[in-house]
Amino acid sequence: MASLGIRGVTKRFGALAVLENIDLDVEPGEFIVLVGPSGCGKSTLLAMIAGLETPSAGEIRIGGRVVNDVPPKDRDIAMVFQSYALYPTMTVRQNITFGMESRRVPRAQQDAAVARVAALLQIETLLRRRPAQLSGGQRQRVAMGRALVRDPALFLFDEPLSNLDAKLRIEMRTEIKKLHQRLGKTTVYVTHDQVEAMTLASRIAVMHRGRVQQFDRPRIVYERPANMFVAGFMGAPAMNFLAAEVVIADGRPALVLSEGAKSAPLPVPPVGPGVMLRAGRRVVLGIRPETLADAARPHLEPGSAHAVLDGIVEVVEPTGPETMVVVRLGGREVVARFDPDAAPTVGERVSLGVDLAKACLFDPDSERLI
Amino acid sequence: MADLAVHDPLAGAGTWRRTRARLGVHLALGAFALYYLVPFAVVVLNSFRSLDDIGRHGLLAIPTSFSVAHWATTWNTLCVSGGCAGIAPFFWNSLEMAIPATLISTAFGAVNGYVLSKWRFPGSEALFLLITLGVFMPGQMVLLPWAITLGHLGLSNSIAGLVLIHCVQGLSFTTLFCRNYYINIPDELIRAARIDGAGFWRIFRRIVLPLSPPILIVTVIWQFTGIWNEFLFGVTFSSGTHQPITAALIGLSAAGTSVHQYNVESAAVLIGAAPPLLIYLLGGRYFVRGLTQGAVK
Numbered sequence: 033m034a035s036l037g038i039r040g041v042t043k044r045f046g047a048l049a050v051l052e053n054i055d056l057d058v059e060p061g062e063f064i065v066l067v068g069p070s071g072c073g074k075s076t077l078l079a080m081i082a083g084l085e086t087p088s089a090g091e092i093r094i095g096g097r098v099v100n101d102v103p104p105k106d107r108d109i110a111m112v113f114q115s116y117a118l119y120p121t122m123t124v125r126q127n128i129t130f131g132m133e134s135r136r137v138p139r140a141q142q143d144a145a146v147a148r149v150a151a152l153l154q155i156e157t158l159l160r161r162r163p164a165q166l167s168g169g170q171r172q173r174v175a176m177g178r179a180l181v182r183d184p185a186l187f188l189f190d191e192p193l194s195n196l197d198a199k200l201r202i203e204m205r206t207e208i209k210k211l212h213q214r215l216g217k218t219t220v221y222v223t224h225d226q227v228e229a230m231t232l233a234s235r236i237a238v239m240h241r242g243r244v245q246q247f248d249r250p251r252i253v254y255e256r257p258a259n260m261f262v263a264g265f266m267g268a269p270a271m272n273f274l275a276a277e278v279v280i281a282d283g284r285p286a287l288v289l290s291e292g293a294k295s296a297p298l299p300v301p302p303v304g305p306g307v308m309l310r311a312g313r314r315v316v317l318g319i320r321p322e323t324l325a326d327a328a329r330p331h332l333e334p335g336s337a338h339a340v341l342d343g344i345v346e347v348v349e350p351t352g353p354e355t356m357v358v359v360r361l362g363g364r365e366v367v368a369r370f371d372p373d374a375a376p377t378v379g380e381r382v383s384l385g386v387d388l389a390k391a392c393l394f395d396p397d398s399e400r401l402i
Numbered sequence: 403m404a405d406l407a408v409h410d411p412l413a414g415a416g417t418w419r420r421t422r423a424r425l426g427v428h429l430a431l432g433a434f435a436l437y438y439l440v441p442f443a444v445v446v447l448n449s450f451r452s453l454d455d456i457g458r459h460g461l462l463a464i465p466t467s468f469s470v471a472h473w474a475t476t477w478n479t480l481c482v483s484g485g486c487a488g489i490a491p492f493f494w495n496s497l498e499m500a501i502p503a504t505l506i507s508t509a510f511g512a513v514n515g516y517v518l519s520k521w522r523f524p525g526s527e528a529l530f531l532l533i534t535l536g537v538f539m540p541g542q543m544v545l546l547p548w549a550i551t552l553g554h555l556g557l558s559n560s561i562a563g564l565v566l567i568h569c570v571q572g573l574s575f576t577t578l579f580c581r582n583y584y585i586n587i588p589d590e591l592i593r594a595a596r597i598d599g600a601g602f603w604r605i606f607r608r609i610v611l612p613l614s615p616p617i618l619i620v621t622v623i624w625q626f627t628g629i630w631n632e633f634l635f636g637v638t639f640s641s642g643t644h645q646p647i648t649a650a651l652i653g654l655s656a657a658g659t660s661v662h663q664y665n666v667e668s669a670a671v672l673i674g675a676a677p678p679l680l681i682y683l684l685g686g687r688y689f690v691r692g693l694t695q696g697a698v699k
Contacts, residue, residue: 084593105599117594121612130608131598178598 033060034095034108034185034218036081041090043076043242050076051242054090058235063212063219067229068239069265074222075190077239081220082188083107095185105134110179111188114195116171118163124174125159128181149181152211169200176211189221193228205231226266230254238262256392260399263318263392269356271318272366275396278313285309287317289341291363299337301391303402315402318392321356324368327385337388345380359384449473449668456664476669482653484642489670491643492650496630497677498561499646503568504625510569511576511621512614516606518577519584520592530581536574541634544571552639559644564636568629575628576621583617584610619688627678647674 036058043051051073058064066074079085081092083104092099099107118127125146132142150156153173163171172192179187192208193201209232212219223229229236230250237247238261246258257263263271275290279297286297300309301317309315327340343359343366350356355375357368359382368384376382393402444462452467459466478488485491518530548567549558557563587610595605636649645653651674654667682689 079593082593082597084596104597109597111594111597113590113594115588115590117588117590119591119595119609121609130595130600134599134604178594 033216035060035093036064036186036218036220037091037093037096038077038081039091039093041077041080041087041092043073043080043085044088049242051080051087054244056237056244056247058218058220060218061216063209063221063232063234064237065229065233065235066220066222066237066239067224067226067265068245070224072239073242074224074239078111078188078190078220078222081186082109082111108185109188110182110184110186111190112175112179112192114191116163116175116192116195118171118174118178120163123160123162124155124166124177127163127174128159128178131178131182145181145183149177152180153177168196169204172196172200172204176208180211180215185218187217187219189219191223192221194223194225208232226268230266236266238265240265255390256401257318258401260316260318260394263394263401267320269321269367271320271392272324273394274317274319274361274364274366276315276317278309278311278315280311285311287315289317289362290314291361296339298339298386299388301337301388301393303393307402309402314396316394316396316399318394319366319386320390321367321369323387323390324366324384326368326370326374327383328374339386339388341384341386343382343384345376345378345382348375348378350375357382445668445671448664449666449672451665453663453665461664472663472665473669473673476666476673480666480670482650482670489647489650489673492645492647493673495561495644495650496646496648496674499564499568500626500629500677503565503572503629504622506565507569507572507576507625508618508621510573511578511580512611512618513606514573514577515580515582515584516610518581520587520589520605520610521602530577533574533577536571537578539574541571545634545638548635548639559640559642561640561644561646563639564646567635567639568625568632571635572625572629575624579617579621579624580614583614587613616688616691619685623681623685623689626681630678 036056038054038056041051041054042049054077056064066077068074076085080087081094083099083102087100094107094109119130122130128146128149129142132145137145146159147156150159153176155170155173155177158166158170158174163174166174172195175192189208193204196204205228208221212232221228221232229238230253233250235248236250236253238245238253238258240261246253246262248258253262254266257266257271260273264273276287276298277290278285278300279288280286281297285300287300288297298317303309341361343361345357346360346365347358348355349358350372353372355370355372357370357376358365359368361384366384368382370376394400395402447465448456448461449472450468450470451465452469455463455465455467476488477490479486480488482489482492514533518526518533552558552563552566555563555566557566591609592605595609600608630646631648632646633648633652636646637652640646640649651670654670
């Protein structure tokens with residue numbers, strides 16, 4: 033187990049800055065997920081932690097030791113790749129022992145390590161096969177085995193599940209989580225899948241355009257996203273954004289939606305400490321679909337800050353456990369979550385209950401959480 | 403639903419039409435094969451005929467005599483290039499030249515290709531471009547530079563000199579072949595091996611080389627055939643007993659001292675053409691496979 037420290041790390045390819053001034057501090061035993069859309073720099077950051085790329089500026093520490101100039105093999109890391117990167121001409125056993133062979137680990141020790149890992153991953157029966165003779169899920173296991181056998185200070189995963197079909201992906205996700213709970217190794221995991229990020233991480237670093245947008249626990253990232261990018265990226269369907277303006281009603285600040293949707297002034301969602309909302313300030317109201325639901329559904333606690341908005345149903349999308357309904361509120365379309373039993377039909381007029389205690393306010397110019 | 407009148411030439415409707423089409427294709431192919439094989443057959447037949455037979459009936463005739471003796475004469479006692487030890491010494495010269503030159507140029511091509519695809523450095527693409535330019539450079543252009551180089555190295559008129567020339571001249575092709583093959587090996591394999599602690603040579607030996615047989619077979623066949631059949635450098639930079647077989651064969655037609663011994667000369671030409679032919683017969687299957695096989699997945 034080791035800590036990982038990233039200080040002011042920047043990566044430029046020519047004039048193009050892929051990563052800018054990244055700071056991350058990972059505690060020993062943590063499971064960190066780097067998540068973001070493709071091109072956000074997450075894989076480059078992982079490659080630099082692995083030593084496969086060198087930072088243009090900044091410092092990377094593993095277990096307190098600066099590793100900028102340490103080659104990959106001496107960083108005490110193991111990595112699982114998106115394509116699994118199994119050596120095609122070697123058997124599963126040889127794939128697993130290749131690293132130990134390179135490090136001249138004695139034969140008996142190698143055999144013991146293979147036996148331990150094979151048992152852990154239940155791949156004992158596959159040891160003599162070649163990668164081409166394995167299914168996708170089996171290859172994934174072998175790739176993990178190759179990483180586990182090293183017993184490293186730091187595990188790195190580069191989108192390890194993205195080549196698996198949906199069902200297997202969920203199974204392997206659970207298994208990775210189990211493994212981490214069992215071994216407790218510091219792990220950095222790259223994915224573009226926000227569900228993987230939410231389910232696996234002890235802390236999530238949401239990345240966009242070469243910067244860390246937010247680095248926090250999954251629940252905080254979801255409930256109090258640092259900005260509109262994070263709010264829109266985490267969660268599916270995405271958060272609804274409605275333009276609004278602050279008014280003073282009964283001596284207290286309240287919100288009036290800017291586009292259509294006439295309603296009584298809405299209560300103000302929680303804002304950061306010390307924030308004073310002045311009348312006339314323009315804001316963006318962020319509402320997650322699950323907090324924007326059938327007004328008749330008992331998701332609104334009595335006494336909580338809530339409001340009711342009326343709109344016309346445009347699209348109905350059943351997903352099974354719930355039905356997502358696209359509703360036109362004045363000039364804006366929003367997605368709301370309905371119980372399948374109570375789902376409306378297209379063209380119907382519905383009342384949506386908004387739980388403003390769980391809504392967010394953003395500044396329209398800086399796009400940051402207020 | 404309306405009947406979709408799609409014409410499928412292979413579907414149902416009379417096996418006769420299909421047979422006729424097949425027949426046409428095979429006849430055309432047969433005609434081409436004949437066109438290419440007749441000259442070869444003439445040479446083969448003439449190598450077994452007596453001079454008398456050839457003189458009386460001409461080069462293009464059904465043999466009326468048969469003897470393998472001319473092959474022995476050709477191999478052992480034919481007078482070429484100032485000696486009368488037959489074609490054998492020149493055959494061995496060619497082997498002595500082609501085998502090392504093939505192996506060395508292929509080995510260098512593999513390492514070059516490995517570096518230029520998996521260990522790129524600033525300028526490596528430009529370097530690759532420069533190396534491949536050699537593919538398009540006519541041999542005549544480099545005759546003079548090679549003459550000077552061989553002179554300086556003291557390798558004029560020697561097999562070693564020809565080996566050197568073919569190693570260097572072959573690098574463009576072998577590098578091109580191997581680099582374009584290795585570029586399809588996923589980079590993640592190399593990265594994984596680096597994290598596993600393997601270095602430059604270990605990755606080459608344990609990961610890249612075991613994936614290489616298809617392209618190495620192609621390269622070896624290409625190089626061996628090219629070097630064996632090469633003629634310009636052989637004629638220019640060797641003489642007398644140091645000539646490769648292709649250069650020595652020229653001596654036959656240029657001799658002009660006596661009447662042409664067509665039977666013996668035919669046998670000599672066939673002996674000269676045999677090794678590349680044999681290599682194609684043995685490895686041709688792999689050759690086609692290696693050229694068409696791209697990704698290593």
